[in-house]
Amino acid sequence: MKITFLGAAKTVTGSCCLLETGDVKFLVDCGLFQGRSKEDALNQEPFPFNPSEIDFILLTHSHIDHSGRIPKIYNDGFRGEVIATKATADLCSIMLPDCGHIQEFENEWLNRKRERAGRPPVEPLYTHQDALDSMSLFRSEEYDEIIELNCGIRFRFNDAGHILGSSIIEVWFTEEGRDSKIVFSGDLGNRDIPILRDPSIIEEADYLVIESTYGNRLHVDNKNKVERFVDIINDTVKKGGNVVIPSFAVGRTQEIIYDLRKKRDDYNSKIESLMNVPVFIDSPLAISATEIFRKNLDCYDSEARAYIENGENPLDFPGLQFTKTPDESRALNERKESSIIISASGMCEAGRIKHHLKHNLWRPESTILFVGYQAMGTLGRRLVDGANKVKIFGEDITVNARIEMIDGFSGHADRDGLVNWIGGFRKKKPRKIFIVHGEERVMDEFSELIEKQFNIDTVIPDKGESFTINSSEFIKSVREGTSTYQFKRLAVIDILETLKEEFDELADILKSDLKQGKSDTEVDMLYERLKNLGKMMIDVL
Incomplete structure (x- = not known):
């Protein structure tokens, strides 16, 4: 099986994995990127696959960073089933149309701004009605039941304890006469979250894809x-x-x-x-x-x-x-x-x-x-x-x-909660653990902790990176053709956003200093440096 990480890779939002065998292509989650302009641009990017060729989507839970691009992939031609728990489908029936309404509202505001600048209007990512239409694809399944699909894929939803209906998903696949199993943690909940059950323990897997939102810190307020x-x-x-x-x-x-x-x-x-x-x-x-x-x-x-x-x-x-x-x-x-x-x-x-x-x-x-x-x-x-x-x-x-x-x-397990859950793989430890859904620094620290405590190799995939996984003892990164997934232009946007924030902060510092009187020498030095920086920026533009 080939697995490609198309979201929540070295970032927290936009969860989406593409899995391919010789007979089937499917996604685990299809979430919205959230944050700055770079994330908005990611949502507008075409899917790096043909949506009409996707057979189905397995959905871990209803939060928008996991489900929010389902109406978009529907608009782009996907007509397979979105398979989820009943509670997840129920929540998506209100959350996705609400997200569509927000897309329309923000797009209307953006188009007014574009009109004043003499620029043509743009379409929203999707509308309220698009989201309602996409709900026709949803199919509900119960927790704890192994479901066998015609394509040779089996899966099971287990309670993740993160939000109502949230799931840890076990996926079994057969290639060359051998069975393999990959587990997707989804977002793992804290133990003792109000209302919800604790996350289910999974005892065996060949591969694990695990979130790392709080992978380097503890919830210090839990008891009080x-x-x-x-x-x-x-x-x-x-x-x-x-x-x-x-x-x-x-x-x-x-x-x-x-x-x-x-x-x-x-x-x-x-x-x-x-x-x-x-x-x-x-x-x-x-x-x-x-x-x-x-x-x-x-x-x-x-x-x-x-x-x-x-x-x-x-x-x-x-x-x-x-x-x-x-x-x-x-x-x-x-x-x-x-x-x-x-x-x-x-x-x-x-x-x-x-x-x-x-x-x-x-x-x-x-x-x-x-x-x-x-x-x-x-x-x-x-x-x-x-x-x-x-x-x-x-x-x-x-x-x-x-x-x-x-x-x-928080609805996310902290560092110890994640580690304790990994410790539940007593019958068969994963050969490799893919770390997703976290900030890069957090992922690095969480990776070191896993390797030290469990002696399991970890992988922190780049966005768009693919791997071949099977029942043998190795895992191979597939590099061919990944350049289309590298989103290099978005990296430039990210740098510009960071510079913009730094300039705003500098302006605030200087405004607050106007009455305190820095020396003329200091101000002259800053002025010359900014002039030089301005020339460099003009050259870049």
Whole structure:
């Protein structure tokens, strides 16, 4: 079998693997790239294969960085099945059309800008209707059942514990009379995530493709996350501010609701005061997702089921309110009283969250509380990394608000969680482990840890790199023809984006220094250097 890594290779988003045998071509995931201009450009790139020749897609879960290009590949001619768990298909039925709506909205804004510049309009990546149409391809399968396809491929979905319906996928294939097995971890969840079961243990594999989002660090807040969460909220409310929580509409939002409800008896007066603060779920998608959570009880752990069997609703508590319309959302920023606003998107790249940030980032009494991973290049990442100023809707906003991050709410296993899961391969250790879905520095450290602890060779594939895998003892990189996958132009865009950020930071430093009076000599030196740099840039252009 030949495996080609077309996404989440030395980056976190855009998960997509192409697998080919003599009889079949299929994908594992078909996700959207998220982040800066380089990532947007990646989404616009044609698929480096003929979509009409893809037989099917195995989907690990519904998050957009794993499913978000399914409508695009549908538009480009793919008509095979998208095979997923029922809960994943249910969530995709709301998440993909929502993503299509965002594509249309942002494309409309871009075309207005292009029109003013005298440039022709461009089409969105896909529309709301395209996403709805692509749902006709979905087919649901249960956890823990081995499904045999006509092409000689067998697979099984196992609970990944990351989000409702998320899967670890085992794939068996036969070549030259020998069976081999490759396992895709998908995104692995933390143990003891609210509502969800712990990730399934897989005991044997020939090859493993594993995520590495938190491959070099621990979730230090795991044990005390709710107490810290409550303390941050109470401190903010005492100052008269709002707590704005950028949260993925599917997954983290429902888990926060559940955890607050479950722990309210443990913290007595702290939780009691918290229950007097209105909590607004400001995302139509989160409302629909919460309903899907309520309809897929088979994915719940025993504790959450016990709540339901006792007649209680684990996704509700006093003071919880859902805002559906844009008017209701805007009204939240006109309130004088403190409130908790949970709003998508979790990385602050689109949606209503940007309006709430615009109205709260400049307020020293407010808090922006992050509860999930923030990808490089996103607005959320810039805030977590300590940006003093950010641009939202073309306006410079000074960051005076308190910025907090609680890793314990993350849906991703941390370093020890990933290592412990790999340790579950007791019957047969993988010959090779492919490391994906992480930042390069994280992948390097995680790779060293795996090789040291398990004595298993690891591979960190480049985007577009292919490998031949089979039941023999070796793995061979296939280099022929990979130049079409190298995306060299996108590397140039990445450098330009980095330079732009550095120039913006330098401008902010100089503006703040105007009244402090650097020496004329220092300013003259900087002026000459920038003049020379300007000449070099003009030569490049």
